Amino acid sequence: MSSYKPEDIESKWQEYWQENKTFKTPEDHDKPKYYVLDMFPYPSGSGLHVGHPEGYTATDILARYKRMNGFNVLHPIGWDAFGLPAEQYAVKTGTHPRETTQKNVDRFREQLQDLGFSYDWDREVNTTDPDYYKWTQWIFLKLYEKGLAYEDDVPVNWCPELGTVLANEEVIDGKSEVGGFPVVKKPMRQWVLKITEYADRLLEGLDDLDWPESTKKMQRDWIGKSIGANIDFKVSGYDEEIRVFTTRPDTIFGATYMVLAPEHDLVDKITTEDQKEAVKEYQEEAARKSDLERTELSDEKTGVFTGVSAINPATGEEIPILVADYVLVTYGTGAIMAVPGHDDRDWEFAKKFDLDIVEVVEGGDVSEGAYTDTEEGTMVNSENDDISLNGLSVDEAIERITNWLEDIGQGEKAVNYKLRDWLFSRQRYWGEPFPIIHVDGEPKPVREDDLPVTLPEMDDFEPTEDGEPPLAKAIDWVNTEDPETGKPAKRETNTMPQWAGSCWYYLRYCSPEFEDGPVDPDEENYWMPVDMYVGGAEHSVLHLLYARFWHKVLYDCGVVSTKEPFQRLVHQGMILGEVEFTGFKKDGNWISADIADEVEDVERVKLSEDQVEKQGDEFVIKDTEITVDSKAHKMSKSRGNVVNPDDIVDQYGADSMRLYEMFMGPLEQVKPWSTKDVDGVYRFLGRVWRLIIDEDSGELNESVTEASPSKEQLKVLHECIQKVTGDIEDLSFNTAISAMMIFINEANKWEEHPKPILEQFIKLLSPFAPHIAEELWRKLGHDESIAYVDWPEFNEEYLISDTQLYPVQVNGKVRGEIHVPREKAKNKEFVLSEAKSEENVKKYLEDGNLVKEIFVPERIVNLVVK
RNA sequence: GCCCGAGUGGCGGAAUUGGUAGACGCGUCGGACUUAAAAUCCGAUUGGCAUCCAAAUGCCAGUGCCGGUUCGAGUCCGGCCUCGGGUACCA
Structure with a gap:
């Protein structure tokens, strides 16, 4: 018996590929290149879940397909292996994070190899490897040299339970993304990267990228560029000014009050004696509120009067200054001019606190709600002795008033970004140490020759009681001396966030052994940019933005030759x-x-x-x-509905697993898993096997012949070639598989199976189900791996059939079909007369007058009858 | 609230620039093979109606809802509804 048994053939071929280094990246640069990349996996303790192989299978199919099409393919994998879980585990059990990480990496590698992915395992990288993080540190030095890395005391998201600071993005609803522990604000000395300096370039760079529009939009929104004006308002009775940012300077005549964020510096300076207590109380309340509470209570606006007024430079009127937490200290100047007539938030606040609402843009009803339309409205009530905006459109008014404010020295055109600088340090052990020492309290970069700064050996990974990072406990490591001056120095005890290693890993793959820089310029020049990048939509903003930022910095340093790292991006849908x-x-x-x-x-x-x-x-x-x-x-885990790929591989084999993941539906769509549906693709592979192999002898079937293929067989094959080729290019793997199933269903009806037909088919199948394809390829008499044979060429000639089918519609409803000889297929008169004499169609023509005839060559006929 | 994406059989999903809706697979039903089962193979499978011994054929309705454009709409346009994802006072 020799039926299809994946367990017998899959490990055999996996070992063969390994031993023969079948998928070693070619070293020549003579062919066109294709760099296809999976998002950097974090090797978690729970191993792969079925979501991982979805993207990996897609990229693997592309990699194998491109190799067969004569490309040099770079298809690497590695590990984003620093991170909190291994450290938490270390705190709990005393196991060094390095050990945990090593174990998890080994498990992941094994699982990936079990699925037969064609990675070049010689290029595996690991962010925790000193030979790797040496260059992460090197890049940090470049950032530092360029003034893009600075220290700052910033109120950070301190999570006492985790003993670490979290990035804003890692805090969800006031709780840590990992573990769900409470997070509080605490000022701490931190490293910060000046990503804001690159805001415009990060924005512009998006235009030419072949990325999902929604992802580009998310990045644009995150950067959040807005153009407007800064305006200075004098504080009545003080020698102080309040600077505000607004996108609507045109509405300044409607600014009837001002609001300062509770944390704004001026609040304490200007608040009157009798309001001090109320303001202080309000500030404390606001400080206590988590971000969650602030937004949850967003229906009800709160605030308190400072007791002081400002002077509206346009109207000359005194307007009250209030403190309210609907103004954020982190955006713009932390203060606003409130225009309740034309801003929803100000309107709501004004209603509640009974403040004046003045209409300055005509077109709505400001007693009902703010009128925010900037297209239709015209300016009204906007006039002083110097200037009038009345009658202008919003755009004209913005231009005019900004110039006027500039003239009187109380304002200027301004641009603002939502994007903030990137908080780049963490109070953890298991991350890249900063290549920084502190001499006389001043930071000083470690010399390039002294890299990498390696992590000290420790067995206690908990932070100190006052929140100092665990590295502070490694006294011998912390205390060092400045090699240049010999002065005593202290090492930086913060470490870099997990993002650091994943910001440039795609470069390291180009030349993982290179010793003179993060990447060999020759290799970088050849391989970059990444042609296809596949990964989850959850990385739409952060990872992709941070990596683009570093890439642009490296471009400015002359390390890379492309302005953008990832030319084409696709997100696989969640399973x-x-x-x-x-x-x-x-x-x-x-x-x-x-x-x-x-x-x-x-x-x-x-x-x-x-x-x-x-x-x-x-x-x-x-x-x-x-x-x-x-x-x-x-x-x-909590729902208990996790599917483990290992179980699927055990039960059906890796080829079925791969095939099913692709057959489920379009790559980018969210899809429910259904184990029983795996039967379908498994049976398909069984049919492929039995078409070629005699189950009793294990040899080729007698029906497999050297005979030349019939016209019909060539037609079926070439239909399949055309569909599969086009579908792979479109990433429509589900329909490519369906086309192969159609081929097998057809081929099963044939009595003879000419070898050339089968061989071409096996090639089509090989990127999807490489193990069975490799096995059958050998059985068909080939000595070399199928991985590099030429992809079948599609020949249109074989598709042309002797007759053309025309559905015949009457008034848009199909009433019959006709077959016309190929040579007459485009003959309008002939086709129409055939159509009209079709039995069923005739009935309809008899009942009315034929008023119009539609003839679409090689498509359809429609007869309009009244 | 705002911004994206999606609604097609019992289920996952197919349908070039508008041109035979339901490919392919799962499930279900029926049949063949078998002492039997598994495996495998063949057939049916959107709903309703009609003719008929049957095979088959024909008709009506049908792609979330309402309306429009068109010879012809799952596909285009306008207005809704539902679900999924993102985002959250960004001045």
Whole structure:
């Protein structure tokens, strides 16, 4: 017996590929190149889940396809291996993070190899390897030299439980993204990177990238460039000015009050004696509120009067200055001129505190709500002795008033960004040490020759009690001397965030052994940019923005030759767990899903597929009217719906696993997992096998012949070649697989299977299911791996059939079909007369007058009858 | 609230520039093979109606809802609804 047994062939070929270094990246630069990259995985303790191989399979298919099309392919993998989980585990168990990381990396590597991915394992990189982070540190020095890295005392998100500072992005609803622990604001000395200096270039660079529009938009929004004006308002009775940023200087005549953020410096200076207490109380309250609370309570605006007024430079009127937390200290100048007539937030606030609302742009009704349209409105009530905006459009008014403010020295055109500088240090052990020493309290870069600054050996990874990083406990390591002056020095004890290593790893893959820089310029020149980058949409903003930032800095340093690192980007869609049916019970009785939300103490009951049935648009409990919830959920440990790829490989083999992940649906779409559907692709592979192999002998089937292929066989093959080739180019892997299934279904009907046909088909299959393809390729008599044979060429000639099918419509409804000889297929008169004499069509023509005839060559005929 | 994306059989999903809606797969039903089962193979499978011994054929409805453009709409336009994702007072 020799039926299709993936377990017998897959490990065999995996070992073969390894031993023969089949997928070693070519060293010549003579062919066109293709750099296809997966997002850097973090080797977590739980191993791969089925979401990982989705993107990896897609890139692997592309890599294999491009190799067969004569490209030099760079298809590497490595490990983003610094990070909090290994450190937390170390704190708990005493196991050194290096050991945990090593173990996890080994597990990941093994799992990936079990899936038969064609990575060049000689180029594996690991961010925790000193030979790697030496260059991460080197890049930091470049940033430092360029003045893009600075120290600052900033209020940071301090998480006492984790003993570390978190980036804004790592804090969700006032809790840590990892672990869900509370986070508080605390001022600390931190390293910060001046990403804001690159804001404009990061914005412009997006234009030419072949990325999903939504991702580009998210980056643009994150950078958040807005153009407007800075305006200075004099504080009445003080020698102080309040500077505000506004995108709507045109509405200045409607500015009836001002607001300072509670943290604004001027608050304490100007507040009057009798308001001091109220203001102080308000500030304290605001400080206590987490970001979550601030937004949750956003319906109700709060604030307090400072007791002082400012002078509106346009109207000359005194307007009250208030403190309110709807103004953020971190954006613009931390102060605003409030124009309740034309800003929703100001309007809401003015209503609540009974402040004046003045209409200065005509077009709405400011007693009903703020009028914010900038297209339609015209200016009104905007006039003083010097200038009038009345009658102008918003755009004209902005121009005019900005110039006027500049003339009187109270304002200027200004640009603002939402993007803030990047908080770049963490109070952790398991990260890259900064190549910085402190001499006489001043930071000083470590000399390039002294890199890498390696992590000291430690066995206690907890932060000090006052929040100093764990490295502060490595006294011998911290205390060093300045090699230039011999003065005593202290090493920086913060470490870099996890983003650091992943900001440039794609460069290291080009020349992982290079010793004179992060990347060999020759190799960089050849391989960059990344032609195809596949990874999750969760990295839409941060990783991709940070990496682009570093890349641009490296471009300025002359290290890289391209302005952007990733030319084409695709996000694979998330794979959800199996669809679950949930019924709802109250006091032991079933209730419908749509009312379950409103009822208390509802019991949720998981139902099996055969306990429910479809009724209309909903699922109900069988033989009842009680609706149930039908939904696929995100895979999670707590829900217990995580699918482990190892189990699928054990049961069906890696080829089926790969095929199923691609067959589920379009790559970029969210899709529910269904293990029983894997049967479909597994059976398909079984049919491929049996088409070629005699199960009794294990040899080629007798039907596999040297005969020359028939016209029909060539047609079926070339239809498949055309579809699969086009679909791979479009990343429509699901329909490519379906085309191969169609081929096999057709081929199964043939009595003879000419070898050349089968060989071409096996080539098409090989990027998707490489193990079975390699095995069958050898059985068909080849000595070399299929990995580098030429991709089948599609020949249109074979597709042309003897007849052309025309559906015939009458008034847009199909009433019959006709087959016309190929040579007459474009003959309008002939086709129409054939169409009109079709039996079923005739009936319709008899009932009315033919008023119009539509003839679309090689497509369709439509006869319009009245 | 705002910004994206998506709604097609029992299920996952197919359908060039508008041109036969439901490819391919799962499931289900029926059949073949088998002592039996598994595996495999063949057939049916959107709903309804009609003719008919049957095979088959025809008709009507149908791609979230309402309306429009067109000889012809899953696809284009306008207005909604639902679900998923992102974002959160950014002046």
